[in-house]
Amino acid sequence: MASVDTPVNDALQRRLSIANLVAQVGIIVTGGAVRVTGSGLGCSTWPMCEPGQFAPVFHEESTWHPIIEFGNRTLTGVLGIIALALIWSLYRKSAPTRRDVRPYAWAVLALIIVQAVVGGISVWVTLHPAVVGLHMALSLGLVSLSTYLVYRLYRPRATDPAALPRLETSLHVAIAAVKVAVAIIGVVVTGTGPHSGDADKPYRFAIDPLFITRIHAGAAWVLVILVAIATYLVAKRSSLAARPWLVVVGVLLAQGLLGYIQYFTGLHPALVVAHMLGSGLTVVAITWAIARSYALDTRSNSREPNSRLGL
């Protein structure tokens, strides 16, 4: 059975959904900056920066760690404001009713609150890698949710999951599962490496970094192979529908290359942050490509009126 979303556009809702997605990917980069500069304990407690002080107070001997850590905390507030604005835009009387999208926007706000608490707990447990890793994994979940939200606002088109070949829907499930595995193993790799977020006494997982990096890279290769098969199957049906999948192939190969370069160049901080950004972009590309595969207009080469790139 085809389910048809309300075919309406609202510029404000769309812009806010894009702002939310950009901010969610952006905070991965600023969070990465906190980690690689060893600023994770720049504020010694949470929700206050220091006991009795919400913001850092500077003395002559102060370092820049509190500024970086407090800046990242402030960004969480910006994320919350954008999410609230998006929710408001979805309830405006003057705007088209998009009840179908509202639960996703509420879920984004709820996850931002969860993230603030997990970030706080990571400070309380002096940056235990399991909590820092959970923080990153949740961020990637938020990026996926935010991408889907943009998708729903930009492409309120008919969908029909049942019309897609079973092999392709199974591949989507496998791709999503392996992507989650690559991310989880990735945060474990980070938990064995030098960039814990604490400049002084980093606590690390007692796992051989080389062994776990090999598992991570192996899982990434499985992901590349699954995506290549999905792209081939879609391309046989429609070259237009294959475009989002070709983007996934490109982003994945770039991310994999970056992974090897950062590993073989001793985990340079800038490359580690770039790899974190790449993992966010990989999630965006995969979420979009999977969501797009279920749109009825991807079954043939017919171009949508507002689809300039066919994405």
Ligand code: HEM
């Ligand atoms: C192509 C798909 C890939 C994805 C989606 C991916 C994703 C990730 C993620 C999510 C993290 C955790 C970042 C964090 O905790 O902040 C990570 C870490 C890491 N990845 Fe990948 N990765 C990929 C491929 C690779 C490859 C092929 C290598 C090659 C060796 C690699 C090497 C690493 C290393 C060394 C780290 C730890 C960096 C650190 O110390 O913080 N990755 N990756």
